[in-house]
Structures are given as structure tokens and as C-alpha cells.
Amino acid sequence: VLDLLYPILEKILDKTRVKTVIVTSLKEYMPSAKAFLGSLLKKIPSHKVERKPNTYFFQELLSKYGANPPKVDINPKEDLVALQYTGGTTGISKGAMLTHMNLVSNAVACDAWLRGTKGGETFLTVLPLFHIYGMTTGMNAPIFLAGKMVMLPRFDAVNSFQAIQKHRVTVFCGAPTMYAMLLAHPDLKKYDLKSVRFCISGSAPLPPEVQKKWMEVAGGVLVEGYGLTESSPVTHCNPLDKSMKTVKVGSIGLPWPDTDAKIMDIETGEKELGPNEDGELVVKGPQVMKGYWKMAEESASVLRNEWLYTGDIAKMDVNGYFYITDRKKDLIKYKGYSVYPREIEDVIYEHPAVKICAVIGKPDPVASEIPKAFVVLKEGKTATEEEIKQFVNSKVAPYKAVREVEFRTELPMTLVGKVLRRVLQEEERRKLAKA
Structure with a gap:
């Protein structure tokens, strides 16, 4: 936590199960010259945090352990790495309990899906890293692929154009509204976006018109994928095939490696439906969460015999491609x-x-x-x-x-x-x- 925010955290610590707090400051995020001058001129806002049991300071930990951190025994399949809260777009936000294996398996699947990568790919990371889509496609996958991350603090059309052109970005994962806003910007044609080879759209349905126009402008392939917080997040994606021969417009694509998916009837959730029948999409795989934090009833309603009931209405065609019709609640x-x-x-x-x-x-x-x-x-x-x-x-x-x-x-x-x-x-x- 930032030292500036510590007073807020301190008020609620006794109401949570937080055992350890690591404190950092704005100064630690700055280049050394700016940090020195900022401290000298007293222009960097900060808050003095008292030393208490189980409260540590980030820089001190780095200095003490360096490149040899203490060995920690974990069970990757069972131990939590994150409590990732859902977006709450259709109701109350819930804490998805994600394990080490959940996140690593999704990053490995990203590697398998990005066939044709040359090594040293450059990712444009504009999605927030505290969101599961940004964490996986903007941070975990690039790290696993030994790629470069070009990070922007927030999405902005001009800054994105400039970053793509300057750093020759090759992979861009975003939301449909981002692609739509880039296409609608009056300065679009002033920038060279041809370095981008792979684009994935997630978090919401990708309008076919946006997909078509983006590929005309950028030249690389843009495909639609699908995922949710509860599955770390990706479960489906269209092949990144520039020829578009294996890409189905309007589809979320095929299940990812090690992922099973099927369509169940909406009323009972017990009857598996055939091709081209609308029902609820359910998925199973190593990326699926353990459950919701302290919400046993809600966990039991969405996790049934290891299958995650997504709450999305979908159908599967005869070739195994899936199509999201809409949210049940929408x-x-x-x-x-x-x-x-x-x-x-x-x-x-x-x-x-x-x-x-x-x-x-x-x-x-x-x-x-x-x-x-x-x-x-x-x-x-x-x-x-x-x-x-x-x-x-x-x-x-x-x-x-x-x-x-x-x-x-x-x-x-x-x-x-x-x-x-x-x-x-x-x-x-x-x-x-x-x-």
C-alpha cells in the first residue's frame, strides 16, 4: 500500500484477515534523480508510517533479501495468489479465489495460442493490471513470453497511437470500445500502426464492423476472445489467423488448451444442449477459481462438479466454435x-x-x-x-x-x-x- 493511503487502510485492518502490510511510497516509483530532487524540495507527498508488527517497508525488504528471497513452500493448486474481485457489472462484486496454478495455466495457454510469435514481442499494456484481463494479457503473458511491455497509465487514443508507432508494438489486447474509439479518432491516419500483428478483443462483444475496420487500418489480425474473472480470465479465443480462414466473425472462438466447454439448458442447468441451441455456457479447466471468498452459497451456485456456470447465454456450432448471445441478466x-x-x-x-x-x-x-x-x-x-x-x-x-x-x-x-x-x-x- 502507498504510505499516503495507509491511514485509510489502518482504520479497517482489524475488520479484515490481512496479516501483513508492505508499505511503499511515490518516491520509490520515480527515477533516482527525480526522487532525490523531489525529496530535497519536499515536493513528493508522503505520510510517515509507524513501525508495527507485521508492517514492512518495501525498499528495506529489497535491500535485505536482494536476488535471494527466502524459500516459501506453496501448493500451487490450492494456495491462493489473488482475491480477484469481479467487475460487478450485473450486481454485487465478488472475490474470486484464484490460485497460483490458475494464473500460470492461463499464461501458458496464452503462449500456446500466440502461434507465430517471434520472441521478444512488444505488448501495449493499457488495461489496468488490477483487472484480471489486464493482469493476464498485459503482464503475466508478456513476462512468460519474455516480451516487452509498453505501459500506459490509462487508455488514451493519441498516447496509444504514439506508443504503437514509437515502440513498434506487435501485440495489443483491448476492449471493443477501445478499438472503436481509436477508429473514430480524427488523427487515426497520421500514425503508422502496421507493426501490430496480433490484436485480441475481450471484456465485451466485438462488433463485426469494428473488427473489419481495425484490420483494414492496422493490417494485423483482430479476433474476439472470451473470459471472466472466475476463470483467470480466458477460456475461449479465435485463432490468430491473418488469413481469417479459421476465424469466425461474431464468435468467441474455440476453447483454449486444457479447457472444456459445453452448453446447458437455462432453466435447470442439467441438460446438455446440441449444436446451435441457446443455453448457458459452462466451462472447466485449470484456470477456474476455487470459489468466491466467504460466499459459500454463491460458490455452490456457479461451481457444479468442477464446471463453472458463467451466466452467459451462448451456443456452439457444428465445428465447435462458440457464440455469446448475451448475459442472462441483460x-x-x-x-x-x-x-x-x-x-x-x-x-x-x-x-x-x-x-x-x-x-x-x-x-x-x-x-x-x-x-x-x-x-x-x-x-x-x-x-x-x-x-x-x-x-x-x-x-x-x-x-x-x-x-x-x-x-x-x-x-x-x-x-x-x-x-x-x-x-x-x-x-x-x-x-x-x-x-
Whole structure:
């Protein structure tokens, strides 16, 4: 913990099971010259932490043990390496208990999947490392592959362009909204992005239009993958095949090495479904968590005979490729019909003026729910509600038609670029309650 944040931690320590605290400071993250001058001029904020039992200082530990840390006995399959909290996009955040083997097995699978790497790959790391997607694809995998990490403190289009061009980045893992924002930026054509050979999109569905445009601009392959916090996170991905012969657009791809997957019926979760039938995606493999921290009931509901029930509605085709239809909790019920937000969003993304969008079920006294779209337009572009509705509704079945469109300058998102539909749904419920 940073010394500046220690007073906050100190207040809750006795309410947790934390046994050891390691303290560091901003100065320790700075180059030596800046650190010296900053300390001299007293311009580096800090907080004096008292020496207490089981409280250690990072620099002192480094000086004491150096390159020969004490030997620690662990059981990789059983011992926890991280309590990785879920994003809480559809409800309360839960602590996934991940073991050493969970994380290492996912990094090894990354190595196996990145066929064609030449060694010394350069990764653009813009995803936060405290998020499981960023931790695995932005840190663990590059370390395992002996690659180079070009790290940005946060996602920004211009900084990303500059980093790719300057450092000749070869691997970029991001979220669909990141690719969409890069494509919509007016300075896109000023930069050379041709060094990027492998791009993976995760955390949310990848619109086919975004995938197609990115590959035209960058030249490398962009494929969709899938994972969740509870599986460290990756379970599926399309092959990184530039010819696109083994890539299926709209699919999350094939299960990763050592990973099993199947589709179970939504109602009971006990009947395995056949090809092209919608059901709940369940997975099993060495990357699957032990359970949720101090949540036995929730753990038992998602972990059944070593299978992880993901809560995502999906289907598998006859060739073993999987397709995410949507989250069970995001399903829109319109007059008894099941409407999947993703299907509508994919069509909205085809509109040339749209930068980012999200579709939710708005409560309705007659239809139960109606599809409502929230749209962020590209800079300098215009569109009306009626124009978006006509564009979408001419391409979807009548019961999937968008009934309302709301334009915004931004949408609520997680730190990895996943739109928080839950927040939008809560806003609509509050409006209804006031009315």
C-alpha cells in the first residue's frame, strides 16, 4: 500500500484477515534523480508510517533479501495468489479465489495460442493490471513470453497511437470500445500502426464492423476472445489467423488448451444442449477459481462438479466454435419475446455516425420491457433518433425493433471499457419511479 493511503487502510485492518502490510511510497516509483530532487524540495507527498508488527517497508525488504528471497513452500493448486474481485457489472462484486496454478495455466495457454510469435514481442499494456484481463494479457503473458511491455497509465487514443508507432508494438489486447474509439479518432491516419500483428478483443462483444475496420487500418489480425474473472480470465479465443480462414466473425472462438466447454439448458442447468441451441455456457479447466471468498452459497451456485456456470447465454456450432448471445441478466423480455441487446448493438455499430452504443430493456407497463438504445456519436457526426431507429429497425425482426434512442456524450464504463448496462437500467427505473 502507498504510505499516503495507509491511514485509510489502518482504520479497517482489524475488520479484515490481512496479516501483513508492505508499505511503499511515490518516491520509490520515480527515477533516482527525480526522487532525490523531489525529496530535497519536499515536493513528493508522503505520510510517515509507524513501525508495527507485521508492517514492512518495501525498499528495506529489497535491500535485505536482494536476488535471494527466502524459500516459501506453496501448493500451487490450492494456495491462493489473488482475491480477484469481479467487475460487478450485473450486481454485487465478488472475490474470486484464484490460485497460483490458475494464473500460470492461463499464461501458458496464452503462449500456446500466440502461434507465430517471434520472441521478444512488444505488448501495449493499457488495461489496468488490477483487472484480471489486464493482469493476464498485459503482464503475466508478456513476462512468460519474455516480451516487452509498453505501459500506459490509462487508455488514451493519441498516447496509444504514439506508443504503437514509437515502440513498434506487435501485440495489443483491448476492449471493443477501445478499438472503436481509436477508429473514430480524427488523427487515426497520421500514425503508422502496421507493426501490430496480433490484436485480441475481450471484456465485451466485438462488433463485426469494428473488427473489419481495425484490420483494414492496422493490417494485423483482430479476433474476439472470451473470459471472466472466475476463470483467470480466458477460456475461449479465435485463432490468430491473418488469413481469417479459421476465424469466425461474431464468435468467441474455440476453447483454449486444457479447457472444456459445453452448453446447458437455462432453466435447470442439467441438460446438455446440441449444436446451435441457446443455453448457458459452462466451462472447466485449470484456470477456474476455487470459489468466491466467504460466499459459500454463491460458490455452490456457479461451481457444479468442477464446471463453472458463467451466466452467459451462448451456443456452439457444428465445428465447435462458440457464440455469446448475451448475459442472462441483460436479456430483454418484450411481450414474451426474448431480445438480446448484443444483436441490436451490432446493427447500430454499422451506422457510420456511431462511436459507442448500448441497448437495455426499459421497463414498460404494456410490453414488460422495450429495447432502448444509448448512443455516443463520432466527433463531427450527426444523427437523429428517427434516423437511428429506421436504420436498425429495417434490419431486425419487428419484436427486436428499437423503441427509443437517447444520445449522450459518454456512457458509464468499467476501467476496461465495458459499458455498465446495469447503471443505465437503474437510471431508467429511477425515472419510472419518479413518474
